[in-house]
Structures are given as structure tokens and as C-alpha cells.
Amino acid sequence: MTAQSLPAPAELTREAPGLGGFNLTVLKLEVRRLLRNRRTVIFSVLAPSVLFLAFGLNKAYASQSAGLGSHGNVSAFIMISMALYGAVLATTSGGAMVSIERAAGWSRQLRLTPLSPTAYITIKILTAMILGAASVIVVYAVGRLTGKPSMPGYLWIVTALCVWVGSLVFAAFGLFMGYLLPTENVMQILGFGLMLLSFAGGLFIPLSQFPHILQDLAQWTPLYGLNQLVHAPLLGVGVHMAWVLNAVAWLLIFAGGAVWRFRKDTARV
Amino acid sequence: MADERGRRPTGSGQPAAIALRGVRKHFGAVQAVRDIDLDVAPGEIVAFLGPNGAGKTSTIDIILGLSQPSGGSVEVFGMQPRQAIARGLVSAVMQTGGLLRDLTVRETAEYTASLFVQATPVDEALTRAGITAIADRRVGKCSGGEQQRLRFAMALLSDPELLILDEPTTGMDVEGRRSFWGSIRHDAARGRTVLFATHYLEEADAYADRIILLRHGQIVADGTSGEVKAMAAGRTVRATMASPDQARLSAIPGADSVEVRGDTLLIHSSDSDAVARYLLTNTPARDLEINTRGLEDAFIALTSDDSDTPAGGSR
Secondary structure, eight states: OOOOOOOOOGGGOOOOOGGGGOOHHHHHHHHHHHHHOHHHHIIIIIHHHHHHHHHSOOHHHHHSBSSTTOSSBHHHHHHHHHHHHHHHHHHHHHHHHHHHHHHTTHHHHHTTSSOOHHHHHHHHHHHHHHHHHHHHHHHHHHHHHHTOOOOOHHHHHHHHHHHHHHTHHHHHHHHHHHHHOOOTTHHHHHHHHHHHHHHHHTSSSOGGGSOHHHHHHHTTSHHHHHHHHHHHHHHTOOOOHHHHHHHHHHHHHHHHHHHHHHHHHHHHO | OOOOOOOSOOSSSOOOSEEEEEEEEEETTEEEEEEEEEEEOTTOEEEEEOOTTSSHHHHHHHHTTSSOOSEEEEEETTBOHHHHHHTTOEEEEOSSOOOOTTSBHHHHHHHHHHTSSSOOOHHHHHHHHTOGGGTTSBGGGSOHHHHHHHHHHHHHTTOOSEEEEESTTTTOOHHHHHHHHHHHHHHHTTSOEEEEEESOHHHHHHHOSEEEEEETTEEEEEEOHHHHHHHHOOEEEEEEOSSOOHHHHHTSTTEEEEEEETTEEEEEESOHHHHHHHHHHHSOOEEEEEEEOOHHHHHHHHHSOOSOOOOOOOO
């Protein structure tokens, strides 16, 4: 195609929007859509709180320290695990919404508007992160109400932020899967997959209770590094480079995959 | 509302609404669009008419920048399609899809409107599309016709200079189709350039100033409804004749095609008088009948598979 531009008359000199069309109306509507999806809300916001109530309130946990040198009890440890599980489900669901939007032809429709692909992806990630924040806040609020988790006040905030920021890895995962899997039932597959990854990451059962060979394998899975990192402030342990590498490597893999599929998608349609 | 901008072609330096030069598109070995040249002046109402697989949608996708041509150049108001879309100069009503079931009609319009620098008020677009009454209904609960009106409302939001409709009434009943076209026509009276694809002859005939007939990814006719009909018009001369010689009959001045069925002879011609005169004076033909081809036949004549051209791709 040639790119010659003739001088345009006044009525043709309209402007394209700034920020590729990104705006708060769209963000508001996207969050509203996500909250309207009952299944998403139940699985990613309510279920983690219910799991915490089921497993985090054991009488012994309230009095038991989370570990040698730790700043809190086992109940707080489990609350952080469940918040991570919820945030990961939430951000994955948010990212995977692109699958439904592609199936519905909405992505194609948006290409008939000024919205740039980058702005669209930004909106998807922000929406996913907002739902992730809701999930963390609800789990922590439920924890607070039960009065069982115990850790210094600043650690409530620090660990919650760590969980929330860490769940960005899974917003990228959701996007990648959303572009990879062309199904409307993408979350049913991902829900099961995330459950397995959560076991492998040690969110439900401490990895020390697994056979050695499984422990070794588990260290390569995407939730392992994040799970270790978000608990480190509570346990008062130093951050291992391996944990950071695990989280960063998976972020790069998921984001790279999403960009790759996304490019393919925009070229194809 | 009474916004008469009078955007009919001025003949001055205004760029064409659409300018295609040698545009081609193939999907693998399938040639969907072959070497199309097209200029649409601002203010024209143009119909792309053709059977399924003629290349209508492929060409529209290229004009909208949804797909890249395999060759040739595309300009919309002198810009790349994507630039024209980003400025809100072009919008389109697609055949199906493109809606989110979990938003309401109004939310869908708000979403779309928020993306443009200059947007028509949402309520005004809903009114013009005739869907104010269902503004708070979820899109998933709307009928096909209502969804199509919503697509139309969305296309109006940017107040585009060029509106493209790809078979907009597919799946609508007769009444829905009529009232949908009523809205479009009412809107087009304001001077907007409109290009629509259809395989309904009546739609092209009733609503377009100019009809472009596509077949196998090529333009086979381009003109007013009357001109296109005339191109394919002509009459059929039918006669009875013992052992007709097809080769010799094909040479009759004015005969476009000759068909022999036993003793019956069918000659399609744009000058039936000449053919009839020839038959009666130079051959033993008798029982002559002369019939006019209808609009339907004109369409079939221009778009049917009467040559060895490989089938065009439909997408």
C-alpha cells in the first residue's frame, strides 16, 4: 500500500484520540462486565475466602508460629496462600476474557474504532489487576474478621501488595491462554490447570510433604517462585535468587507468548 | 439533528472516499479479489452486488484495513484505512458478531463512543437506529434485528464520512429489512458516503445510486441501476428450426449467445430485432417468440458461472 496523503479538506482533519483510545469509561465498563460474570466472582473472589475459612482457622494454627524466626502464625500464612490463589484465579480470568471477545468478534469490532491494540491489552491487564485486588482484599478482610491470622500491621499491607503485584504474572498467563485457546470455556480448563499449579507451587500443602522427586519438579512450576516470595516477609527469610528467577522467567514466558499470539491474531483477522 | 452538511462531490481537490488500485487478495491458492480498481466519490451510495464468494466481504475488509491486500493500494479519504478509522471517518456494520452479550445496548454504545475524539451523543445514535426502547436490555437478549440496529447505532457514533455495511440485513425478515433500510436511507440523505454489500438485487436497486457487480473477485459491471440492467438486458429470441447449425447461428449480427435444444433455438441478444429479421429472411426458422430478460436474469447473466474462471473464495 502506498502512504501518499493528499491535503485533506477541513472536515477530514479530525484527530485520533490520545493514548490509543484508552479511557476510564471503557475501564469502568470492563470491570462491570467482569463483576457481572457470576462464575468469575464466585471462583476468584469468594472461593479463596471459603478455602481460608475451611483450612486457615484450625485452633492450633492461631497459636502456632508460621516458622522459626517468623513474624506471624500459621493462620496468617494460609491467608496469604489463599489470597495468592484468589488473585491468580482473578487475573487469569481477566486476561482470558480476550478468548471470549475474540470468539464473539468483539476484538474485530474494536479494530473498527481508534482503540489501539496496545491500549486494548492495557485495559485487559488493568481490569484483571482490579479483580485481583478485589480478591486479595476480600480474603484479607475475611481473615481480619475471624481474628485468627496474626502478624504485625505493616505485614498485612506488605504481603497483600506482594500478592497483588505478583499476580501480574498470571494476568499475562490469562492473556496468553486467551489468545491460544479459542474456546468460550477457557476458564474451565484454566481453573483446573491453576489448581494443579497451586498444588505444585505449595499453596495448599507445604512442598516438604511431597516426595523428593516431586519437590524438585515443583520448583520449576510457575507458582513456586511467587508463593515463596509472597511469604518471605512473614517468615522473615531472605529472598532466594531462584524464586525471583522463577517468577520473572514465567512472566517473560507468558508475556512473550501473549505478544506472539496477539501479533498472529491481528495479522490474521 | 438537522445537520445538513451537503457533502456531495465538489469536484475540487477533495480526495475520493475510497480509492482502490489494482487490489488483489488471495487466501492460499484461492483468488478472492483480482485486480480491482475503484473510486467512490464523497456522497455516493454504492452497492456491491454479487453472489456469495464474489469477493464482496474480502474487498470490504481491505477497505476497512481489517486485512492487508496481497497487492495493490488502498486509500480512504487519501489516507491509510487505519488512519481514517482512528479519526472516526469510517465505520462499518458487519454481518454478524462484534457484540458482547454481557453488556447492555446502551453500555455497548457508551463503550464505543468513548473511543472517539468526536462522538455523537449516545442517545441520539440510539434514537436514529430506533433502539431507545431497548437501551437497558442485555445484548445477549436482543433479537438478530435488534442487534443489527445496535451495530448501526455504533457505526453512527463517530458520525463517519463513510459508512460501510456488509450484508446488513442477512437473517432479517421482510419487515425488519424494510425498516432497517428506511433508517439507512434517512441517514444517507444527510450526505454520508455509503457502501453496502448485498446479494439481494432489490436492495441494490432500491437504495444505491451506483451498483457495482462483482463476480469471482472482479468488477463485471459498474453503473446506475438502469445502466447495469441494460448491460445484461437484451432479449431472448426463441425459434423452431430443423437441425440448426450452432456455429453459423453464432455469427448472426447481434447474437450474444446461442443455445440449441433439439429443434429449438434460443438466441440471447441485445438487438433482438436484427436477430429476428435475420432468422426470418436467411434461415428456415419459424414460430418466433421474443422475451425480455428480467432484472433477476440480468443479475444471473452477469454473475453466473458461464466461463472457466475458477471459483472465487468466500470468507
